[in-house]
Amino acid sequence: MLQYLGRRVVYMAGTLFAISLVVFVIINLPPGDFVTALQARYAVQGQGLTADDLASLRERYGLDGNIFQQYWHWFTQIVLHGDLGMSFEHSKPVEDIIGSRLGPTLGISLITLLATWALAFPLGVYSAVKQHSIGDYAATTIGFLGLATPNFLIALIFIYFSVSWFGSVPSGLCSPEWCDASWNLGKLLDMLGHLWIPMIVIGTAGVAGLVRIIRNNLLDELRRPYVTAARARGVPEGRLLRRYPLRVALNPFVSTIGWVLPLLLVGDIVVGQILGLPTLGPILLGALKSQDMYLAGSIIMVLSLVTVIGTLISDLLLGWLDPRIRLGHQK
Template sequence: MVQFLGRRVFYMAATLLAISLVVFVIISLPPGDFVTALEARYAVQGTRLTPDEVAQLRARYGLDGNVFQQYWHWFSQIVLHGDLGMSFEHQKPVKEVIGARLGATLGISLITLVVTWVLAFAIGIYSAVKQRSIGDYAATTVGFLGLATPNFLIALIFIYFSVSWFGSVPSGLCSPEWCDASWNLGKLLDLLGHLWIPMIVIGTAGVAGLIRVIRNNLLDELRRPYVTAARARGVPEGRLLRRYPLRVALNPFVSTIGWVLPVLLVGDIVTGQILGLPTLGPILLGALKSQDMYLAGSIIMVLSLVTVIGTLISDFLLGWLDPRIRLGNQR
């Protein structure tokens, strides 16, 4: 197991290095840069920057070199000093911009992840064990609707009914009177009152997809000859389900951690904009629009890090669940 995890950690480091280069180059591909966008803003306001001012701004923001020089400056600062650079748009260190949104983002993500897994696991098992029952058909229908309906459309539907029934627009994670208040029971209840909407909107597609995964794989295992043989030996159905097919069917379920975590972390960018969520998604969109490369690159690197960590967790759990996986390269 140690060698198995050691190989995965090495692959993780190499993957992050490659991702950092690709991400930075892609962000730099659109014509112009942050100073170009800044010139356009000043032009709209009727002010023009002189060539000297433009040159000074490029030197100030480190944009006077080519893309690889800029990448090396950014990456070396991260590796040597843990410095993600300055955000051009916010005029703050990138750490502060990300840190201001990270708490709310992680809170929403973790709660959504737990609820997503619990619901998907329970409904997927029920749907497989009770195949072709009314509950199975209902779960399948809801699953297809969840996969087919975009998250932003679900958010708009929530807003419509909230305005129609309650006369208010659900926005953010707190009411105006509680946002600046210190933490107490009232603020916690207000947070919970706002949290269920983004949790449902963001988690709908995840629940629907995972239900299909666990249902289909468990159905496949329940048809295996070893399940028929175990039933013929008189093994109780509950014990049989827990000990054999369910454990094998968990492999694809566990392997989804790598892509579920970053999706939940950044959320749906459009959904975040609609619901006014203080998450990383809207910040990333704004950074890409203004070509704030250090901020955009750092957020994408955070998502990449979460992805590879999620993949490492998936590999560890898969190796623990199924010894064939961790021993496959040793044969």
């Protein structure tokens, strides 16, 4: 096991290095840089920047070298000093910006994830055990609707009905009068009153997808010869379901950790932008639009690191959960 973990850590380091190179190159593919975007913004406001101003700004932001020099400076600062750099747009350290948004992002995503699993698991099991029943058809129909409807469209529908019925636009995680207040029971209740909207919007597709996966996997296992043989020996249905088929059907929950963990950090970018959520998603989108390469690159690298770690955790848990997957039998 230790040998396997050592190999995976080496692979992870190589993967992250390759990702960092690709990320930095892609971020710099659009023409110009942050100074160019800043110049265009000043031009819209009727203000101009001289050539000396542009050169001074590029030197200040470390953009006067070529792309390889910029990448090497950024990469070595992260690896050797743990410094993610300064955000051009916000004039603040990148780690401060990420840290300020990390709490709300994790809170929204974790609650949404737990609610998604708690709802999807029993629905998927019921739909498989009671195949062709009214409940199965209802769960299947809801699942197809959830998969076919984009999250941002559900967010817009919520906004429309909120304006029509209550005369207000749902935005953020708190009402204006509570945002700057210290934590107390009133602020907590106000936040919970805002939290259910992003939880439903972001979790709809996840519930629909997991219900379909669990239903199909469990149906496949229930048709296996070992299930028929166990029934013939008189094994109670509930015990049989918990002992073998259901355990195998749990694989989707475990195998999704690799992509669920980064979602916990960034959330749904488009939904966060529409609902005005204080998450990392809108910050990443703004950094990409303004070519704030240190901020955008650092957020993507953090997500890549979490994805790689989540994939490793998924592999280890799958080897423990599924008796057909054993590290000792892998070549």
